[in-house]
Amino acid sequence: xxxxxxxxxxxxxxxxxxxxxxxxxxxxxxxxxxxxxxxxxxxxxxxxxxxxxxxxxxxxxxxxxxxxxxxxxxxxxxxxxxxxxxxxxxxxxxxxxxxxxxxxxxxxxxxxxxxxxxxxxxxxxxxxxxxxxxxxxxxxxxxxxxxxxxxxxxxxxxxxxxxxxxxxxxxxxxxxxxxxxxxxxxxxxxxxxxxxxxxxxxxxxxxxxxxxxxxxxxxxx
Numbered sequence: 001x002x003x004x005x006x007x008x009x010x011x012x013x014x015x016x017x018x019x020x021x022x023x024x025x026x027x028x029x030x031x032x033x034x035x036x037x038x039x040x041x042x043x044x045x046x047x048x049x050x051x052x053x054x055x056x057x058x059x060x061x062x063x064x065x066x067x068x069x070x071x072x073x074x075x076x077x078x079x080x081x082x083x084x085x086x087x088x089x090x091x092x093x094x095x096x097x098x099x100x101x102x103x104x105x106x107x108x109x110x111x112x113x114x115x116x117x118x119x120x121x122x123x124x125x126x127x128x129x130x131x132x133x134x135x136x137x138x139x140x141x142x143x144x145x146x147x148x149x150x151x152x153x154x155x156x157x158x159x160x161x162x163x164x165x166x167x168x169x170x171x172x173x174x175x176x177x178x179x180x181x182x183x184x185x186x187x188x189x190x191x192x193x194x195x196x197x198x199x200x201x202x203x204x205x206x207x208x209x210x211x212x213x214x215x216x217x218x219x220x221x
Contacts, residue, residue: 002215007165008111008137009218010158013118014049015172015193017098018130021045022091024053027084028060031076037064049194050173051149052117052142053081085122089129095192097211102135104215111162115154117142117175137162150178155185168218177202186221188214 014020025045032039040048040060048059057080061067068076102112112135116123120141127133138161142148145157159167169180172193180187181203189204199207206217 002108002219004105004108004110004215004218005166005221006110006168006218008113008159008162008167009105010113010115010140010155010167010169012169012171012173012176013114013116013123013126015046016095016170016176016190017114017132018092018094018126020092020126021049021194023084023088024049024056026087026090027080028056030083031057031080032060032064034079035068035072035076037061040064046194050117050196051175053077053084053119053122055117081119081122085125088122088126092126092130094130094132095211097214099132099135101211101214102132106135112136113158113162114139115149115158115169115176115179116140117148120144149175150182152179152183155179155183159183159185168221170214174202177204188217188221 011017025042029039040063048056054077057077105112114123114136118141120143123139123141138158140154140158145153147153155169168186169176170188172190173196177187177189186205188206188208189199189202191199191207191209205221208214208217
């Protein structure tokens with residue numbers, strides 16, 4: 001049996017545990033249509049994701065005509081969130097092998113946490129809709145603390161809520177790896193997901209291409 005030398009593991013959510021691109025793309029294009037902007041093509045939605053929903057909308061605006069004045073942005077953003085919340089799990093599904101890997105870790109006594117820049121309420125809603133919420137000891141969102149990833153705060157908070165001990169972070173973007181490094185914990189990057197830079201440049205301690213490889217990668221750290 002594989003031995004995992006960690007008390008707990010933190011996971012990013014969008015692009016790591018769950019493929020949310022379809023539902024996020026619908027929400028972004030709904031918001032863009034409200035201000036008569038062209039839609040973002042489906043194949044380009046992944047380039048918008050990472051860093052939270054506010055940054056996702058800002059990237060979409062930059063791609064479709066430029067940023068809005070602050071007041072107009074602050075009016076549009078909650079309308080995007082409302083539409084997304086009402087349709088949060090239409091297309092979104094956990095990645096292949098994800099649930100099995102989580103259950104294997106739990107079976108080894110390893111604590112599980114979600115550490116995401118997605119707002120906490122949306123994270124809880126998505127995980128509940130996908131029947132995944134009960135697997136995690138805690139869910140730390142982008143608005144749970146004053147600072148989100150790439151700052152170390154949410155990683156450190158997740159480790160504390162899981163009882164302390166040796167902790168590792170699993171994610172798909174520089175936000176995840178940078179937060180892990182700032183918190184002084186190892187990072188596993190995924191070759192799938194929504195990358196904001198080439199995977200070899202992320203600086204992760206290990207890279208996996210499928211959740212079937214996760215326990216072996218953690219065992220080697």
